[in-house]
Amino acid sequence: MNRFHDFDGKWQKYWAENKTFKAYNQSDKPKYYVLDMFPYPSGAGLHVGHPLGYIASDIYARYMRHKGYNVLHPMGYDSFGLPAEQYAIQTGQHPAVTTEQNIRRYREQMDKIGFSFDWDREIRTSDPKYYKWTQWIFLQLFKHWYNKKTDKAEPIAELIKTFEREGNVNVEAAADEDTPVFTAEEWKNFDDKQKDEILQKYRLTYLAEKEVNWCPGLGTVLANDEVVATDQGLVSERGGYPVYKKKMKQWMMRITAYAERLLRDLDMLDWSEALKEMQRNWIGRSEGALVKFPLENGKDYLEVFTTRPDTLFGVTFMVLAPEHPLVDILTTPEHKAEVEQYKEQAARKSERERLAETKEKTGVFTGGYVLHPLTGEKIPVWISDYVLPDYGTGAIMAVPAGDQRDWEFATTFNIPIINIFEGHDVSKGANENKDAVLTNSEFLNGLRAKEAIRRMIDELEKRGLGRRKVQYKLRDAVFSRQRYWGEPFPIYYKNGIPHAIPEKHLPIELPEVEQYKPTPDGRPPLGNAKVWAWDEKNERIVSNDLIDRETVFPMELNTMPGWAGSSWYFNRYMDPWNDQAPFGQDAVNYWRKVDLYVGGSEHATGHLMYSRFWQKFLYDTGLVPEPEYSVKLINQGMILGTSAFARRIEGTNKFVSADLAKEHKTQKIHVDVNMVNERNELDTERFRNWRDDLRDAEFILNDQGKFLVDREVEKMSKSKYNVVNPDDIVEQYGADTLRIYEMFLGPIQIAKPWNTAGLKGVYNFLKKFWKLYHDQDGNFRLSDAEPTEKELQILHKTIKKVEDDIRNFDYNTAVSAMMIAVNELAALGTDKRAILEPLIVLISPFAPHMAEELWQRAGHEPSVEYAPYPTYDERYLKADTKEYPVAFNGKKRFTLELPADATKEQIEQAVMQHEKTVKYLEGKTPKKVIVVPGRIVNIVV
């Protein structure tokens, strides 16, 4: 007898050979684009957590095909990345080779789950045909600047014309802070190098000397979100290597130019509030003012950013970040030694342990003073590491009466505090309440913050002492990696100034190197390439030896970060074969944007930020028609592993059962979850043979003679030995069971630990479903008899519920609804075609293999994929209730909607039992009351 999942392979083959899931760039059908975040193909293969999102999106894609849409549902690989390179360094194996192997394994695993991807559109970010266009987009960023007047990116070539015509006085750009102001005349007199340097300050991607997170263990720079803070200081997220702060020349992306639009356009996204909030916090917009404090020398001034200019009369000192350029000017000879020492200490602190848990304020007085812009009073200037060099101007005006941090600092160092709030006691702390009424503040006395801020800024602007300013936390993103396995920059250096390699020479392919490590003198791995220099005259890449600084120039040795390729891939799927452009205009105008995007929320401040930024840039340059590429996003929760730990008595090789561990000083050792059963008992024999150092381990067993482990829910990871991979489940129970089980675990948005407890229930459900269509001998049976009212009710109720649930991504309850239907129909012994055929289509998105087989057995041509989705008939949904007019106190008041078989006594009893409700009803005269015997369920007034 056939088992329902014996046909998985047959249909997977059929789908592949017939290209069942091909998407068309021209179609009469409406379009729908369902996208998954593409995976990095790691050596560990897929684990059960990966497919969760893929299954969810696949169900939706298949559902939409049933609804008559031309569905684009592609898949590819984010195939540049660190692990392949680490492996290459260790083994000498080219990363392309390991990547290829890993991809093959991923593909095999995905195929076994029966996804409806259009594999003809597969893309890989490490494929030169793909990264050609990543490089091309980089060059467009290099060739554009951000015009604040038009609020969009514009070509640098136009900017140069403006400079030649009128200098930069009228240019409002998102550019470096230190950009000089010049006239057309001055511009023309700059030499090429000076011109290039100025243009650098405008480009959307530019070189900058930056303090970066340098990770020697990985030989590269990491973005802030790739670094985690631990007790031991900063370490890399991947591998846990120490990370240090270091100044390096880096390519930067001017994402800050788009800060306001990235923030504003969140409103048009149908994302979870949590995710949007994360991006809002990351962008961190705050409104305030820049205020100038003149130095005593009368020529320089110290500028600060504040959100509370209304508290200006409460300023009693200033604090600079130790790195601030004015520190050296302000420091007096007497304080020099102390200041130098503090600066050094701060630098070292940031190197080791920025997160020092001590909230105590430290700092030193510089000996210098600035003048209060309004009162002219002398204000002492301090330095402290609680002021960050990168935010605002790297300096603050301290108002101890109004800011708790300033208050703590003032209290620590005995700096006077001026009270500026009515009824506030400054000995207790700062008053940060914006409703407090100001005092001691001249023209602001009697006002609250909101009004006072406005008046103060107006006053400052009038007197040229300050101006309104919107400040963002968002920083420009570091775009360089000192790595081999990434996109090379299409850039060469002439006189130390970066120049673009002409677009027609793209792609600039990765050169062969003998070593994937940095060069002995510390340059990135591309420095090992023999052929890696640009012959400008002949426009080709030539040997390093030929660099003559006249016609042949060194190439950029950095490569692009992981997020480069993933920042635009969703557009490439629309037209992945195009070799004339990143994607054709016909294609992009047809598909426009992703209709449903599924992926993890861990990308909230990384990929989902950068890709929105690139999309907006492409939108500005007219390449894409939509400013947001993914309006609807579902975050699938991670599937967590249930790690197991054995307790080892410290300093010995003795292990103690978890229930006895309290009696000993122990440490927890990760144990492979495959060596532990459901009762948490460890197979000590297997454990002993697991690793060499455990050969002679001893075990202290509990009363039952068992050795128990501790369990803990953690992220699934190879190093925690808690990885469960989907292959075994597919092998044993079939792809459909895995698909439905993963959906049945709970809402897809929620993180949940993997356990196989419920697997049996899902398997039984599918088995029952299969049996509905077969007699006891396993022969297919469908009768053409007329269905009964009861059967129709079951069918239509289920259609409505399942469809509603799919639309809301409540797949777990959709599955429940199908389980109920199958149980009810099985109990009735239904074999009617009119009932069971629509049911095949209903289950098809969830269990496509079984659906195809049943569909064929029912006498249809494959594929069930394109069978129309059944529609439900309202008439059958309410059929088990009936309306009764009810007389109350002798007068007709309302109708009751009741189960068809309710007795009159039951109705009256139901109403009378709820005296209060009845009293309420007397006054209101409701239209309808829905009742079940004993209870009122709903009142329609």
Next chain:
RNA sequence: GCUCGGGUGGCGGAAUUGGUAGACGCGUUGGACUUAAAAUCCAAUGGGCAGUAAUGCCCGUGCGGGUUCAAGUCCCGCCCCGAGUACCA
């Protein structure tokens, strides 16, 4: 600390958004089939009290108040858990 989620049986989780709380599944218990086990099928399963029984009553959605004919759902005040962020001026 701040921001955003969330606390429902032994467990995963439902509840049409204010209307029978605990759907569906797991687990557990009992039964059928079997020489036996597995598999399968049937039944019971929030807690308490009363009754031989059918059944009836009371209590129950983290805690304390409130609104309402009616609260898991709304409001106020707490407690706990998870995620993000962290001296952002």
